[in-house]
Amino acid sequence: MKVVVGIDLGSTTTKAVLLDEHGEIVGRGITNSRSNYAAASAVARDEALTSTRFSLLSRQLDSVSGNLGLDARGTLEALNHAFRLELYLEELGALQDRVNVLCASLPANEHKAPLTEASREILNDMRVHAPDLFGPGSQRKSDFFRDIAGAQFIAGAERAAVDQRVAFERLVGLFDRAILDIETRVPEREFSILLPRAVDIVRPGDGGSDPLRQALMTAALAAAGETIEEVAFVGTGYGRQTLPFPKECVRSEILCHGRGAHRVFPGTRTVLDIGGQDTKAIQVDNHGVVTSFQMNDRCAAGCGRYLGYIADELNLGLHELGPLALRAQKIVRVNSTCTVFAGAELRERLALGQRREDILAGLHKAILLRAMSLLARSGGIDNEFTFTGGVCKNPMATKLLQELVIENYGNGIQLNAHADSIYMGALGAAMFGLDDVNAGRGGMLPTFAIKKGYLADDARAPCAG
Amino acid sequence: MSTAIPIRTRAPAQKSPALQKDASQERQKQMIARHFEKLANAPESRDKVCYTFVPGNLTELIGSFDMLPVLPEINALQSGMRQRSGGYIAEAEKAGHSEDVCTYVKCDLGMMKSGNISPTGTRLPKPDLLLLSYTGCFTFLKWFEILREEYGCPVVMLHVPYQEGGHITPEMRRYVVDQLEREVIPAMEKITGKRFDEEKLRENLRLSAQAEDDLVAVWESAKHKPSPIDGYFGGVYYIGPIFSSFRGTQDAVDYYRELRAETEARIRRGEGPMTPDGVVSEQRYRLVVEGPPNWTSFNDFWHMFSREGAVVVASTYTRVGGLYDTGFRHDHQHPLETLADYCMGCYTNLNLPGRVSLLEKYVKDYEADGFLINSVKSCNSFSAGQLLMLRQLEQRTGVPGGFIESDLVDPRYFSRSNIDNRLQSYFQMLDARKSRTA
Numbered sequence: 001m002k003v004v005v006g007i008d009l010g011s012t013t014t015k016a017v018l019l020d021e022h023g024e025i026v027g028r029g030i031t032n033s034r035s036n037y038a039a040a041s042a043v044a045r046d047e048a049l050t051s052t053r054f055s056l057l058s059r060q061l062d063s064v065s066g067n068l069g070l071d072a073r074g075t076l077e078a079l080n081h082a083f084r085l086e087l088y089l090e091e092l093g094a095l096q097d098r099v100n101v102l103c104a105s106l107p108a109n110e111h112k113a114p115l116t117e118a119s120r121e122i123l124n125d126m127r128v129h130a131p132d133l134f135g136p137g138s139q140r141k142s143d144f145f146r147d148i149a150g151a152q153f154i155a156g157a158e159r160a161a162v163d164q165r166v167a168f169e170r171l172v173g174l175f176d177r178a179i180l181d182i183e184t185r186v187p188e189r190e191f192s193i194l195l196p197r198a199v200d201i202v203r204p205g206d207g208g209s210d211p212l213r214q215a216l217m218t219a220a221l222a223a224a225g226e227t228i229e230e231v232a233f234v235g236t237g238y239g240r241q242t243l244p245f246p247k248e249c250v251r252s253e254i255l256c257h258g259r260g261a262h263r264v265f266p267g268t269r270t271v272l273d274i275g276g277q278d279t280k281a282i283q284v285d286n287h288g289v290v291t292s293f294q295m296n297d298r299c300a301a302g303c304g305r306y307l308g309y310i311a312d313e314l315n316l317g318l319h320e321l322g323p324l325a326l327r328a329q330k331i332v333r334v335n336s337t338c339t340v341f342a343g344a345e346l347r348e349r350l351a352l353g354q355r356r357e358d359i360l361a362g363l364h365k366a367i368l369l370r371a372m373s374l375l376a377r378s379g380g381i382d383n384e385f386t387f388t389g390g391v392c393k394n395p396m397a398t399k400l401l402q403e404l405v406i407e408n409y410g411n412g413i414q415l416n417a418h419a420d421s422i423y424m425g426a427l428g429a430a431m432f433g434l435d436d437v438n439a440g441r442g443g444m445l446p447t448f449a450i451k452k453g454y455l456a457d458d459a460r461a462p463c464a465g
Numbered sequence: 466m467s468t469a470i471p472i473r474t475r476a477p478a479q480k481s482p483a484l485q486k487d488a489s490q491e492r493q494k495q496m497i498a499r500h501f502e503k504l505a506n507a508p509e510s511r512d513k514v515c516y517t518f519v520p521g522n523l524t525e526l527i528g529s530f531d532m533l534p535v536l537p538e539i540n541a542l543q544s545g546m547r548q549r550s551g552g553y554i555a556e557a558e559k560a561g562h563s564e565d566v567c568t569y570v571k572c573d574l575g576m577m578k579s580g581n582i583s584p585t586g587t588r589l590p591k592p593d594l595l596l597l598s599y600t601g602c603f604t605f606l607k608w609f610e611i612l613r614e615e616y617g618c619p620v621v622m623l624h625v626p627y628q629e630g631g632h633i634t635p636e637m638r639r640y641v642v643d644q645l646e647r648e649v650i651p652a653m654e655k656i657t658g659k660r661f662d663e664e665k666l667r668e669n670l671r672l673s674a675q676a677e678d679d680l681v682a683v684w685e686s687a688k689h690k691p692s693p694i695d696g697y698f699g700g701v702y703y704i705g706p707i708f709s710s711f712r713g714t715q716d717a718v719d720y721y722r723e724l725r726a727e728t729e730a731r732i733r734r735g736e737g738p739m740t741p742d743g744v745v746s747e748q749r750y751r752l753v754v755e756g757p758p759n760w761t762s763f764n765d766f767w768h769m770f771s772r773e774g775a776v777v778v779a780s781t782y783t784r785v786g787g788l789y790d791t792g793f794r795h796d797h798q799h800p801l802e803t804l805a806d807y808c809m810g811c812y813t814n815l816n817l818p819g820r821v822s823l824l825e826k827y828v829k830d831y832e833a834d835g836f837l838i839n840s841v842k843s844c845n846s847f848s849a850g851q852l853l854m855l856r857q858l859e860q861r862t863g864v865p866g867g868f869i870e871s872d873l874v875d876p877r878y879f880s881r882s883n884i885d886n887r888l889q890s891y892f893q894m895l896d897a898r899k900s901r902t903a
Contacts, residue, residue, distance in 0.1 A: 295883070295887060
């Protein structure tokens with residue numbers, strides 16, 4: 001299978017979308033952008049390749065499900081859970097190794113032994129309880145290893161601190177140092193090993209007497225064995241200049257978001273993208289070509305990062321803000337969308353006795369009002385109107401946007417917001433990649449340099465084309 | 466399936482190379498150096514010094530009284546280009562001027578507070594007269610009020626009617642001439658102790674018109690493909706003499722003759738202008754630009770255009786001190802009337818429909834692929850209404866507009882990544898639209 005890869009390197013998350021030669025989406029991946037953009041794009045791409053493998057596996061399962069009376073969808077989900085658990089345990093192992101190294105390098109004093117012992121206990125406990133996180137119906141606050149492992153480790157550190165054995169801050173400091181190294185790793189995923197292992201978990205046995213297990217194993221090996229050839233790369237997003245791609249393989253995220261949104265919702269004429277660092281109002285024509293755009297100026301006031309700070313301030317997960325704000329009884333008027341002042345404004349309101357939900361609703365509204373102004377500057381809202389970027393996953397943001405659109409532009413505007421709208425930029429980038437291939441510019445490929453384990457500057461090699 | 470990540474060696478961050486200078490640029494540099502020397506020696510030579518602004522400047526009249534002009538805006542922008550404006554602005558803010566005040570003003574005040582050393586390193590003399598000959602910018606009024614307090618010298622104000630109706634009426638002209646006769650000229654006579662010499666003014670105006678002819682030829686050379694000039698980044702060098710102290714002098718005549726000859730030679734060679742990326746003869750985008758440039762990152766800003774093969778074929782900022790390419794010339798036969806027309810005709814004194822029409826004319830006459838607005842925080846005279854202009858221009862020309870935001874001389878308001886992002890998006894948008902049309 002030949003694929004083109006679009007990578008959207010955002011300030012908060014990095015997304016990758018894979019298209020096949022016919023332009024069909026065959027894989028998607030997302031990761032947190034962390035401090036190492038190169039690692040983030042590599043991980044997002046690996047996640048997209050993983051999802052492509054599961055697309056292939058899904059096709060395999062579909063083809064055999066009739067004969068075996070198999071619930072293909074349920075089986076695929078179970079295999080995915082098992083696969084995710086395997087990856088999590090692998091990363092947990094790497095984290096354990098790194099923590100051990102850090103502990104060993106500590107100066108010999110009264111903290112060394114308790115810190116080493118407590119961290120080992122926490123990580124062992126995490127390993128034991130890992131299956132609970134990936135079982136059917138399990139709820140995770142995030143799919144990123146940093147977030148899942150971080151939450152588990154902090155909970156363990158709190159318990160250890162209660163026993164007075166070791167200071168909470170020391171344990172968390174240890175985790176913070178270790179995770180930085182773990183995040184820059186790009187471990188090789190051997191699907192020919194990992195997928196059969198997932199089958200082993202879902203359908204244990206020796207195989208000979210179990211036709212279902214045999215069929216699953218055959219499907220897993222077929223999906224793992226298919227060659228996936230990446231024939232073009234296009235990068236976009238806030239950090240696109242740092243992508244290890246040739247200049248010709250880098251596109252503006254404004255064009256990519258416009259095009260991606262138009263592909264998913266072909267009636268789109270106006271796009272609002274609220275990302276971590278930028279807000280963009282984009283107008284597109286009936287081909288998805290950008291005709292006009294406006295974006296926020298030099299500061300990130302009113303962008304996704306603002307909500308990130310608010311979440312930190314309230315000790316909440318980013319995804320919890322919207323549902324909480326939906327419970328507001330009234331919307332508090334918030335004046336500042338300045339990220340720097342956000343915390344101060346929040347504390348001031350809380351000190352005045354206002355409800356957390358009502359303040360949060362006000363903070364959301366402040367962001368959306370700013371976005372509405374940007375939209376007006378870009379030429380207004382035309383039907384259809386598509387909302388993209390990380391903030392579109394926030395239900396309060398979508399609700400308020402809908403209200404503001406009706407208030408300012410009437411009832412004739414269709415608002416499109418999709419759970420996968422966060423991938424629009426990467427999708428647009430991949431579409432540009434497909435254009436390149438169709439125009440015979442697919443040779444403009446970066447050279448791949450393989451360096452297992454930690455990414456380092458000396459892994460860089462010149463690009464072809 | 467490998468999990469290799471695509472890697473390329475990144476070219477080391479390139480510093481914009483210094484521009485190779487043409488002979489005319491060297492000439493201009495020497496002219497400026499001589500002028501600042503004269504200013505530094507003014508206390509000894511007892512030459513009288515007149516501070517004034519670029520829009521509506523009455524350089525021929527000032528020259529006819531042998532006064533030396535000082536242009537605070539030019540000093541501010543020069544300080545910006547020499548990376549000194551940030552410190553000067555901080556100095557002015559320390560003295561109590563708000564962050565929202567025009568940064569030209571604060572840069573000038575900060576420079577004054579720091580010893581009034583000019584951008585060339587010489588000391589600037591105190592003004593004997595503050596000549597406010599353009600009132601379209603409200604900030605100018607306040608600026609000179611502050612300087613009047615600081616220096617204890619008189620302000621003479623020429624109230625310049627706005628072209629609200631889109632043209633200059635005989636009554637408007639008479640109104641300005643009356644002020645020249647009753648206020649401005651008597652004030653100059655009083656300061657210098659000299660009588661107004663109309664013949665000398667006529668001679669200066671004759672020289673102005675000669676230089677203006679050559680400047681217009683340089684502007685219009687951009688109609689060639691490739692354009693031999695950059696009418697914005699290069700253009701700000703070209704307007705240096707005629708917008709500042711040299712209009713109405715033989716120096717200016719010589720400078721523009723040389724500049725025109727250089728431009729015509731480039732046309733013959735089929736060559737583009739010198740830019741931070743060398744001579745750009747392969748021009749992918751022909752642009753019209755509205756609004757002043759950013760001065761603190763001037764070369765960096767230019768580089769964002771030149772490295773993409775974008776050349777500016779016409780700009781409105783380079784018309785802020787005179788709109789010669791719509792036909793105006795200083796007319797020695799009607800010396801005061803022509804000064805009145807000049808003051809009222811500067812770009813920021815045009816009403817919004819007039820500005821849109823001018824931009825439309827530029828887009829069409831110069832066959833531009835796009836137009837771009839650089840909206841600066843400091844200058845409401847320029848920035849107010851620009852988005853409205855953008856929409857109207859898009860409708861009238863069918864050519865896509867772009868919008869970026871920065872500032873004149875406050876380095877805090879230049880966000881490199883944000884501007885670069887918008888520019889790249891804009892250029893790629895032009896490409897996408899072109900390929901769709903094709």
